[in-house]
Amino acid sequence: MQKKKAVSAPALAADKLEIARRLRSLRLRCRLSMRELAILADVAPSYVSGIERGGISPTIATLRKLLNAMGGDLGSFFAAEPTHGEGYVFRRQNMHSVADKNRCYTFIFPRRKGMKLEMIEEEFTPGEKPAFETINSDLAGYVIAGELLLEIRGKEPVKLRTGDAFYIPAGTPARGRCFKSEATRLITVQVPPNY
Incomplete structure (x- = not known):
């Protein structure tokens, strides 16, 4: 089996900050407070805050829960803009x-x-x-x-x-x-x- 490069979710600081920026932007577009999002996704509000500050790298499962709570999904969250x-x-x-x-x-x-x-x-x-x-x-x-x-x-x-x-x-x-x-x-x- 071909060995893949380990990419944490995501491990690089720039990736953590990009996830933080995107997640916060999506949360604000959905007009949710951090606490409201945390309740919908069944996670602690401090966890949402930690992700949005770029201090925490969420697991894929947790990020999926947060995105699902806002009507989103991993594919659209990580995909580039739609290609025409x-x-x-x-x-x-x-x-x-x-x-x-x-x-x-x-x-x-x-x-x-x-x-x-x-x-x-x-x-x-x-x-x-x-x-x-x-x-x-x-x-x-x-x-x-x-x-x-x-x-x-x-x-x-x-x-x-x-x-x-x-x-x-x-x-x-x-x-x-x-x-x-x-x-x-x-x-x-x-x-x-x-x-």
Whole structure:
């Protein structure tokens, strides 16, 4: 498996400050106080304040909770402005990635008018047990390396191996995690895009 550069969520001070700026801007556009956002996202107000000051790097899971509370998502938060080009090829060096110590997401396609899906390369490290999530898009995935434990609320967990795929209808609470000692990599597609 190709080793990725470790990019914390995000580790660099400039990235922390950019997240702080974007999060504060989004919160103000939503006309929420830090306390109101914290209540909606089920985090401490001091945590929101720490992120907005650039003193705390949020995990992907926590950042997702904050963005969901404001009607946003990771893809649109980290994507560049929508692209209006007509190109058919998307180069790796132009893709945006975000990571924390447990997960790395690479947004394969840019936000673009007319784009009817969102494709993400995901990599999970062992040990994390994320919360169940419900998304408003159909979600399909294909395991390209390692093994994934897929849990659908109310169903028995299913172990997926390299080459296995899954489909989850919109509105279904689910989570996936790496349960072996090696990382799990998969490609997921959301239709319609979650941004």
